[in-house]
Amino acid sequence: MLIVCDKEYNANGKLVLKEEQEPCPNEEEVLIKIKAFGINRPDILQKKGLYPPPANASKILGLECSGIAEKVGKNVTSIKEGDSVCALTAGGAYAEKVSVHHWHCFEAPTNLSFAEAASLPESFMTCWTNIFEHGMLERGESILIHGGNSGIGCAAIQLSLWAGAAVICSVRTEEKKRFCESLGCTSVINTQKEDFVKHIDKNFPKKMNVIIDMLGGDFTNKNLQCLREYGRLVQIAFLKGRFPRLDLMQIMKKKLVITGSTLRARSDEEKKRIADLLKKNIWPEIESGKIKPCLYKEYQLSQINEAHEFMENSMHMGKIAVNIP
């Protein structure tokens, strides 16, 4: 089968396609013939050698895909051969085929294209656990989501609205602002035009219950300023800096919580738990069209380097997916 190879990246700065032996599913796994895969920011970091895959994971890039179940292990009852599925992968989705634990496979929503279905698992699983489990967002609370236009941002906005929260987000252009407003946000801040701390102070004087942040750096203490008593800051990446200077006094005075998580490093059991919650609560909302995949741009497999470049330039408003012919 063809795979996208990142081994040459450091030499010539490009991903290349390469033939490799196809994976063999074990008793618990489903072999998926991939129709599309999603591009995620960790893929860029992994390609650059900044985010090594976990010890037992595939060395091939790619954290989510959709396709057809081609072969199922003998203990798999939830999925049968020929089913349309999408899945969270522990790596290996930048390929024509991948083996995935059946726990991490979803039925592909019948109203979505393969590219749309491929763009669901990573963002929605990441957002579910960080917003509701680590962030403990509840109905009637407020949430600030930085980078609302990102793939993660779109999923976070929709899940938070679904949960009955007031949703504020930050973006960096007017076009992205209009996009986030169209998703139903209570308020969208263009941080190129306005300081988000001042915006929150002025428009939401009670401040925020939860903040989802992928930036870190100088955003960290600003985030603490935007939280109300017992507020929770949930860190899911640190594009602006891994080592911010933390103000312990703010944490103590307002009894704040700083927490965060990654999805990839989790056990199979934890991923199953999160997937099951999405299947129960969110998949029906996607099937009914109330929650949308927010796919922004599709590429063909031969355009993989353009797809990466597009994400690296942060031009997207939603997800980017790659189709396999």
Add this chain to the structure above:
Amino acid sequence: MLIVCDKEYNANGKLVLKEEQEPCPNEEEVLIKIKAFGINRPDILQKKGLYPPPANASKILGLECSGIAEKVGKNVTSIKEGDSVCALTAGGAYAEKVSVHHWHCFEAPTNLSFAEAASLPESFMTCWTNIFEHGMLERGESILIHGGNSGIGCAAIQLSLWAGAAVICSVRTEEKKRFCESLGCTSVINTQKEDFVKHIDKNFPKKMNVIIDMLGGDFTNKNLQCLREYGRLVQIAFLKGRFPRLDLMQIMKKKLVITGSTLRARSDEEKKRIADLLKKNIWPEIESGKIKPCLYKEYQLSQINEAHEFMENSMHMGKIAVNIP
């Protein structure tokens, strides 16, 4: 009545005694004729102008006391005149009398001296909420307590042992180490002789569920290294530095929580909630002698400056109290 006045502190570096009008209890308050009060580290900071009292609080120093209920407000039924009590005060305990909301008064345990009873409320309330509420320590978990010899440390060690946790603490001398061992700690680290991160790595390879820290500064990231997955770092002061450099990657990878709180800034209702939990769970253990006040040294009112100096030199192993004749 006599009070300890810190107004002159900045001029001559000394606290002085001064006459002032006695407070008048409202309908919900108890006027306590003070027999003893506890010294707490925030008193030192307040004296130096580094920790201003909350807006509605007494400007007089002092966060806890014991004594006799001299007058009770007309809505007070839990305490009657002549009762021996101890209390958390919102300030004002460095005096011959203080008015306190009856919610924040405890029966003085019958087996304790007034000086011992005076040293209970602040430490035990601080430790209860930070260990069990913010730190969510559970039976069978492990906790690392820095400064185990402090007043807070002694209370934290005893509450954690009572809850069925493995208790590790850090101190800075061999004498303090022996003292903490005598309280029943599983392991005590002398940080002058041994790096606490290495000690935890070697002796507790699964690492800690909870850390109670009053230091901050360079301890913060070391603490994160000592936490296991889903571990909680609870900050209750920052004697080594308010603005540590935080490693967001550690938080995300291990799904850690950094949190903390202060007691003084809380609402009367919150303080009542914490006091009620102590009355129910811990006061019987104190009455039976299983949990001890750990009073280390007593002073007379005229020796108030010596008492402060003793705390500032960190020579104590337990609490310091001042008796009023």
